[in-house]
Amino acid sequence: MPTPLHALIPTALALGSLAAQAVPVTVQLRGPNGQPLxxxxxxxxxxxxVGKTGTAKAEVGQRDRQFTPQLLIVQTGTAVNFPNFDTVRHHVYSFSPIKVIDIKLYTGTPTEPVVFDKPGVAALGCNIHDRMTAHVVVVDTPVFARTDDKGQATFDLPAGEHAVKAWRPGQKSPMLQSLTLDVPAAGGTRVLTLAD
Incomplete structure (x- = not known):
C-alpha cells in the first residue's frame, strides 16, 4: 500500500529545511604573512x-612527463587510477605514511587502482623522471575544493562551527593543518590563516 501524501509532507519539509539552512560561504586561505594561498x-x-566513501574514483595521469593534476584532493576511500598517456614508461611511487605506492615501469593504465584509505597527504614521484612530483590530499569529508588564484573556495554550508583540514604545496610539514571555521547565519567570506 503506498504511503499517503499527508504522511510524506513532514519528511519533505524537514529535508527542505535542512537544504535551506545551507548558506554560501567563501573561505580564503592565507599564509602566515597574509598572502592568499x-x-x-x-x-x-x-x-x-559521511567521512569515507567506497564508490568514488579519481585519476592522476602522466602526460608530457608531468603528473596531471599535480594536486588531487579526494575523499577517504577513493580509488585512484594512474594512466600513463606518454610514450615513455613511468614508475610511480610514494613512501608517504598514509599510502605506500610502488607501480613499476608501465605504459597504459595499471589494472588495479590505488585506494587511499587514510586521511593525510601522499607525495608522488617517478623513479625515472625526478622532476615529476604531485600530491594526493585525502580528507574525511565529501566537502572539499582547491583554492583559486585569490586563495578562495566557495561552499554551501550550514551555519555553525566546522572543523577544517587544509594543506598547501610547499608547506614545511607534510601533515594536514587543522583549523576551525565559524559560519554565520548569513554566510559570507571567512579568512583562515595556515601556519608555515
Missing amino acids: AGAAVAIEIKGR
Whole structure:
C-alpha cells in the first residue's frame, strides 16, 4: 500500500529545511604573512556527514612527463587510477605514511587502482623522471575544493562551527593543518590563516 501524501509532507519539509539552512560561504586561505594561498586544498568536516566513501574514483595521469593534476584532493576511500598517456614508461611511487605506492615501469593504465584509505597527504614521484612530483590530499569529508588564484573556495554550508583540514604545496610539514571555521547565519567570506 503506498504511503499517503499527508504522511510524506513532514519528511519533505524537514529535508527542505535542512537544504535551506545551507548558506554560501567563501573561505580564503592565507599564509602566515597574509598572502592568499592559491592552489591549496581546503576541506570542511560537517557533523553527521559521511567521512569515507567506497564508490568514488579519481585519476592522476602522466602526460608530457608531468603528473596531471599535480594536486588531487579526494575523499577517504577513493580509488585512484594512474594512466600513463606518454610514450615513455613511468614508475610511480610514494613512501608517504598514509599510502605506500610502488607501480613499476608501465605504459597504459595499471589494472588495479590505488585506494587511499587514510586521511593525510601522499607525495608522488617517478623513479625515472625526478622532476615529476604531485600530491594526493585525502580528507574525511565529501566537502572539499582547491583554492583559486585569490586563495578562495566557495561552499554551501550550514551555519555553525566546522572543523577544517587544509594543506598547501610547499608547506614545511607534510601533515594536514587543522583549523576551525565559524559560519554565520548569513554566510559570507571567512579568512583562515595556515601556519608555515
